[in-house]
Amino acid sequence: MLLASLTHAQIKADDVQSFTLGNGMKFLVVEDFSIPNANMYLFYRVGSRNEYQGITGLSHFFEHMMFNGAKKYGPKEFDRTMEFNGGANNAYTREDITVYTNWFPASVADIMFDLEADRISSLSIDSAMVESERGVVISERSTSLENSPWALLTQSVQAQAFQEHPYHWPVIGYLDDMKNWKQADLERYFKTYYAPNNSIVVVSGAMKTAEVKRLAEKYFASIPEQPSPPAVNIVEPPQTGERRILLEKEVNTPYLNIAYRVPEANHPDYYALVLLSEILSSGNSSRLYAELVDEKQLATAVFTSYQESFDPTLFNFYAVTNKGINETALENAVYAIIEKIKSEGITEKELQKVKNQKLVDFYRQVETINGKSNNIGTYEVFFGDYRKMFEAPEMFNKVTAEDIQRVANTYLHVKNRTVGILKSDTSK
Amino acid sequence: MKFMKAIYLCLFVSCMLLVSGISAQDFKLPAYQQFTLKNGLKVFLVEQHEVPTISVSVIMPAGAIYDGEKAGLASLTATALKHGTKNFPKALLDEELDFIGASVNTYASKESAGLSATFAAKDRNKVLNIIQELLTAPVFDTAEFSKEKSRTLVQLEQAKESPRAVIGSYFDKFLYGDHVYGNIISGTVNTVSGLSTKDLQNFYAINYIPNGSAIAIAGDFNSKEMKDAVTKLFSGWKKGNQSGTDMAKQTISKPVNNRVLLINKDDAKETTFYIGAPGISRNNPDYVSVEVINTLFGGRFTSMLNDELRVNTGLTYGARSGFSPLKNGGSFSISTFTAKETTEQAIDKALEVLQALHQKGVDETSLTSAKNYVKGQFPPRYETSSQLASLMTQMFWYNFDESFINNFQKNVDGLTVTKAKEIIATYFPKDKLQFVMVGRSADIKKLVEKYGPVTEVEITGEPKKAF
Numbered sequence: 001m002l003l004a005s006l007t008h009a010q011i012k013a014d015d016v017q018s019f020t021l022g023n024g025m026k027f028l029v030v031e032d033f034s035i036p037n038a039n040m041y042l043f044y045r046v047g048s049r050n051e052y053q054g055i056t057g058l059s060h061f062f063e064h065m066m067f068n069g070a071k072k073y074g075p076k077e078f079d080r081t082m083e084f085n086g087g088a089n090n091a092y093t094r095e096d097i098t099v100y101t102n103w104f105p106a107s108v109a110d111i112m113f114d115l116e117a118d119r120i121s122s123l124s125i126d127s128a129m130v131e132s133e134r135g136v137v138i139s140e141r142s143t144s145l146e147n148s149p150w151a152l153l154t155q156s157v158q159a160q161a162f163q164e165h166p167y168h169w170p171v172i173g174y175l176d177d178m179k180n181w182k183q184a185d186l187e188r189y190f191k192t193y194y195a196p197n198n199s200i201v202v203v204s205g206a207m208k209t210a211e212v213k214r215l216a217e218k219y220f221a222s223i224p225e226q227p228s229p230p231a232v233n234i235v236e237p238p239q240t241g242e243r244r245i246l247l248e249k250e251v252n253t254p255y256l257n258i259a260y261r262v263p264e265a266n267h268p269d270y271y272a273l274v275l276l277s278e279i280l281s282s283g284n285s286s287r288l289y290a291e292l293v294d295e296k297q298l299a300t301a302v303f304t305s306y307q308e309s310f311d312p313t314l315f316n317f318y319a320v321t322n323k324g325i326n327e328t329a330l331e332n333a334v335y336a337i338i339e340k341i342k343s344e345g346i347t348e349k350e351l352q353k354v355k356n357q358k359l360v361d362f363y364r365q366v367e368t369i370n371g372k373s374n375n376i377g378t379y380e381v382f383f384g385d386y387r388k389m390f391e392a393p394e395m396f397n398k399v400t401a402e403d404i405q406r407v408a409n410t411y412l413h414v415k416n417r418t419v420g421i422l423k424s425d426t427s428k
Numbered sequence: 429m430k431f432m433k434a435i436y437l438c439l440f441v442s443c444m445l446l447v448s449g450i451s452a453q454d455f456k457l458p459a460y461q462q463f464t465l466k467n468g469l470k471v472f473l474v475e476q477h478e479v480p481t482i483s484v485s486v487i488m489p490a491g492a493i494y495d496g497e498k499a500g501l502a503s504l505t506a507t508a509l510k511h512g513t514k515n516f517p518k519a520l521l522d523e524e525l526d527f528i529g530a531s532v533n534t535y536a537s538k539e540s541a542g543l544s545a546t547f548a549a550k551d552r553n554k555v556l557n558i559i560q561e562l563l564t565a566p567v568f569d570t571a572e573f574s575k576e577k578s579r580t581l582v583q584l585e586q587a588k589e590s591p592r593a594v595i596g597s598y599f600d601k602f603l604y605g606d607h608v609y610g611n612i613i614s615g616t617v618n619t620v621s622g623l624s625t626k627d628l629q630n631f632y633a634i635n636y637i638p639n640g641s642a643i644a645i646a647g648d649f650n651s652k653e654m655k656d657a658v659t660k661l662f663s664g665w666k667k668g669n670q671s672g673t674d675m676a677k678q679t680i681s682k683p684v685n686n687r688v689l690l691i692n693k694d695d696a697k698e699t700t701f702y703i704g705a706p707g708i709s710r711n712n713p714d715y716v717s718v719e720v721i722n723t724l725f726g727g728r729f730t731s732m733l734n735d736e737l738r739v740n741t742g743l744t745y746g747a748r749s750g751f752s753p754l755k756n757g758g759s760f761s762i763s764t765f766t767a768k769e770t771t772e773q774a775i776d777k778a779l780e781v782l783q784a785l786h787q788k789g790v791d792e793t794s795l796t797s798a799k800n801y802v803k804g805q806f807p808p809r810y811e812t813s814s815q816l817a818s819l820m821t822q823m824f825w826y827n828f829d830e831s832f833i834n835n836f837q838k839n840v841d842g843l844t845v846t847k848a849k850e851i852i853a854t855y856f857p858k859d860k861l862q863f864v865m866v867g868r869s870a871d872i873k874k875l876v877e878k879y880g881p882v883t884e885v886e887i888t889g890e891p892k893k894a895f
Contacts, residue, residue, distance in 0.1 A: 010479055034478060035807040064430060076739065079730045084797040086804020088728070091430040105804045135742020140429070143745055143765055146698045147590040250695045252585040283526035285519075297575060300582045323582045353527045360529035360548050363479040367812050 011366050013390040016376060017209040021216060023225040024197030028386055029212045030204040030372050038106040038205025041373040042116065043381050046193035047096045048171045049232055049310065055185050057173015060093040061137050062189050066100065067091075068129040071122035075129055078115055085111050095167055096310045097381055103370065106206035109215060117219035120194055125186050134178065141172045149255050149422050150318070153247060157257045157420035160243045161314055165236040195226030202377040204369040236261075236312060243418040246426040253300070254327035254423035258317040258334060262411045265308035265382040269410070271395045272403040273315060277304045278354040279346055279404065280317075280337070285353075287337050288317075297322055298330045308382040315411060327421055338412050345405040358396045431729055431746060457810060457833065460820065461651055467667045468639025471658050472820035474646035476813045480549040482647035484559060485817035487825050490541035490635035493608040493676045498627060500615015502536035502635075504573075504580065505628045509534045509543070511572035513561040518572050521558065530555050534562065536613060539676065539754055540825060541636070546814055549648040553657070560661045566632065568625040577620060584617050588887050591693060591700035591765070591866035598891060599702045599864045602689045603759055606894040608675040618890050637668030644820030646813035680757045682706055683860045686880030689895055692869035693887040699867035700765040703778055705857030707751040707758035710826045716839040717851045718751060724798040725749055725785055725856070726762060736781050737764055743774045751855075755826070760857065768868055772875045775863070786858055790848050799840050806836075 017029040047059050067089075069075035082089055087104030104112050144151045155170040162168040172178075203212045239261055263269055281288045281304040292299040302319040317334055321327045365371040379389035388395075460474040492502045510532070512518035525532055530547035532555070543563065547555045587593040597612045604610030615623075643662065645654060683705070708718060719727070726733040726749025737747035747764035762782065766774035790798075810816055823829060843851075863879050865872070866887060876882060883895055 035811050037804075037807050067430060076730070076735075080797070083728055083730050083801045084793075086800040088801070088805055089430070093429070103805070103808060105807075108804075132740065132742035136738055136745055139743070139766065140745040142698055142767060143592075146696065146700075146765070147592045149589060251589055253582065284522035285526040290519075290522075293579070294575065297578070300579050300586070320586065322579070323585075349527070353529075356527060356548075357529035360481065360546075363481045363548070364546070367479050367481070368808070369811070370808070 472644035483814035704761035
């Protein structure tokens with residue numbers, strides 16, 4: 001901050017330095033001395049997509065076990081050492097990837113690299129820790145179901161929309177699988193997926209690239225490369241008709257999830273679909289909010305989501321029915337809005353609006369060292385090149401109103417959707 | 429996820445925001461300017477040029493403590509600022525802000541009301557103009573309010589589907605009794621039902637005043653130009669007079685014995701609970717030391733609580749503790765959740781850990797660790813324009829300045845093991861604990877009777893005025 005000048009120090013693609021170790025471990029580095037801190041984000045290409053029935057939820061459980069002891073730093077020592085040195089960490093697991101995040105004063109980077117290298121090279125799976133950690137993830141699953149109806153509804157819709165592909169089961173796993181994971185499953189998982197050549201490391205903050213490189217060589221270079229993990233071969237067959245599911249849970253008013261099957265991040269339609277999602281639900285002036293929540297008061301909340309993925313995924317609509325409103329009326333009103341876009345398209349002003357929003361979002365993402373690392377890593381993993389992150393504002397700019405109308409027509413149709421309704425009494 | 433920081437994140441972050449100051453090595457807060465307009469509005473300006481955006485934070489003495497009998501009034505008044513002004517009726521306002529990707533949020537907390545905004549630097553004139561109108565000339569449109577109110581009523585019912593969404597309000601009510609710090613920010617179904625735009629107008633007229641308020645602007649601008657712009661925009665905001673007694677200054681009665689509030693949720697599979705006691709006010713001279721000890725006790729992953737309830741026993745996904753300081757008092761709470769079958773085990777463990785804090789205290793190593801952690805995690809809290817703007821309004825609200833900020837590291841470093849013992853004995857409760865639980869009464873009522881006399885209520889019901 002002291003160094004801030006009057007010209008924008010805004011990050012550019014060329015500000016990202018990159019190098020790859022002999023074992024295939026790729027590093028991306030952003031030097032940023034605005035605060036005396038740095039971070040290290042490690043992206044592994046493994047998630048619930050790599051599981052099968054019997055070991056569902058294992059990727060996420062493994063994420064937990066990564067904190068439970070390795071050769072040099074035994075059980076509890078990873079967190080204790082990190083926190084003693086002023087560092088903090090977390091991790092998250094998705095369908096496609098598992099990400100480990102460390103935030104620390106740059107002055108203790110050496111210890112952070114040592115901690116990460118220790119667990120990646122020689123994790124030691126302690127059977128007592130497996131049992132106590134099993135209780136932790138079962139509690140994690142339970143508390144998510146306890147505190148929101150969305151967990152149950154979205155899991156059920158996803159299971160209907162994907163009948164063969166591993167996106168069928170929830171990231172957290174099935175309860176019975178959670179109770180039965182074996183130590184051998186964990187050990188095999190570690191060997192197969194936690195290889196230097198299956199990861200991307202991003203470091204942002206108050207460190208010189210040369211220093212990051214020195215530490216990377218020192219701690220990670222000796223970890224052996226592994227054969228590529230087995231490919232996920234299952235391709236979800238085309239959907240041939242609408243699917244519907246009803247769920248019962250004590251709620252005040254019905255919850256609705258409508259999911260359309262759409263392509264993965266690398267598909268040319270990705271950018272148009274992202275903008276379509278924003279047009280539908282970003283801000284009070286968006287189509288869904290303005291009409292369903294504000295004007296007609298059919299819903300108390302409505303939103304959409306479309307996230308980057310390796311394989312074809314879902315474009316989701318979520319809505320909570322207002323009191324005294326029949327959920328069918330809400331569902332039909334959602335379809336009417338979709339049909340209007342399909343037949344009449346969108347206005348140039350709407351398009352410009354979401355492009356403007358995307359640009360401000362981009363600024364927000366690169367304002368912090370954590371935003372930089374998370375986004376650079378996400379683009380590198382899902383789009384194959386971190387430079388795509390810097391091209392994103394331009395890619396969004398290229399999308400036309402016709403593109404939006406075309407993707408709405410291509411994907412948002414009845415035979416391509418799965419509808420889930422959660423309410424207190426499904427017989428009514 | 430490895431750790432759900434979200435449960436306590438807000439609490440802890442806001443605490444940290446208040447602590448503020450300088451931590452690791454060469455970390456310095458950027459230079460800022462402050463001045464006061466003739467109407468009493470305090471202004472802070474911080475230039476930040478990393479990205480071409482600007483963030484605004486406004487704080488006003490219009491929080492839920494002024495609700496009186498009308499719980500939810502402060503919150504809905506703040507929300508209704510965005511129902512539009514004469515020049516910007518709601519639909520136009522939404523459209524204008526959305527079109528440029530600007531976010532402008534208005535809200536009420538316990539003591540204050542606030543506005544926070546982030547937008548592209550090039551749109552600064554337009555957005556500042558809108559902010560000025562929202563704060564000084566809202567129209568409180570009846571039709572818009574009627575929609576907002578009916579939506580709020582449904583949302584209040586929906587919140588009862590989630591133990592985590594309601595337990596905090598019950599805890600405050602239980603702990604503070606009829607003191608205004610027990611006021612429920614969101615209101616209740618009964619109180620919100622009775623609100624009208626007239627109530628909002630009255631509340632606005634009394635409490636949304638420049639004297640006693642502050643605006644902080646951080647981001648990509650030139651301070652001299654911004655000073656002129658802010659002076660021009662906000663000088664016309666009429667000074668007010670918030671008359672009446674300051675209810676927040678009334679004595680907070682202290683609990684005299686252990687008590688249990690059991691909130692029955694028939695379909696609960698977990699027991700979600702807080703164990704709490706009175707805490708400290710924000711201006712307590714030991715504030716920083718208390719935060720360091722809390723870090724060690726329940727404020728981070730390796731804390732005593734999380735280590736025992738999660739890592740050693742697998743009873744829960746996460747266990748935490750925190751202080752929530754306000755101007756004239758505050759609360760302390762341990763919070764976690766567990767399967768209903770392990771309710772007793774988890775509560776007993778939490779109490780054991782609290783007892784261990786008192787009996788064993790802390791040693792040199794654990795204290796050093798907590799101090800390093802607090803200092804090391806400090807700089808990222810002041811990295812963005814929006815964090816800096818919010819820090820400035822907190823400085824204003826709780827009346828601390830650079831001298832306090834500059835002593836932060838010294839205060840952290842100065843905490844010795846001996847002093848730590850005094851801090852524990854003085855500020856961490858030993859007895860007269862307040863237990864608040866959301867769970868299935870039929871399964872847990874008998875066993876929780878051992879913690880103290882039990883008051884039982886239904887989650888579907890209306891929270892009482894005081895327990």
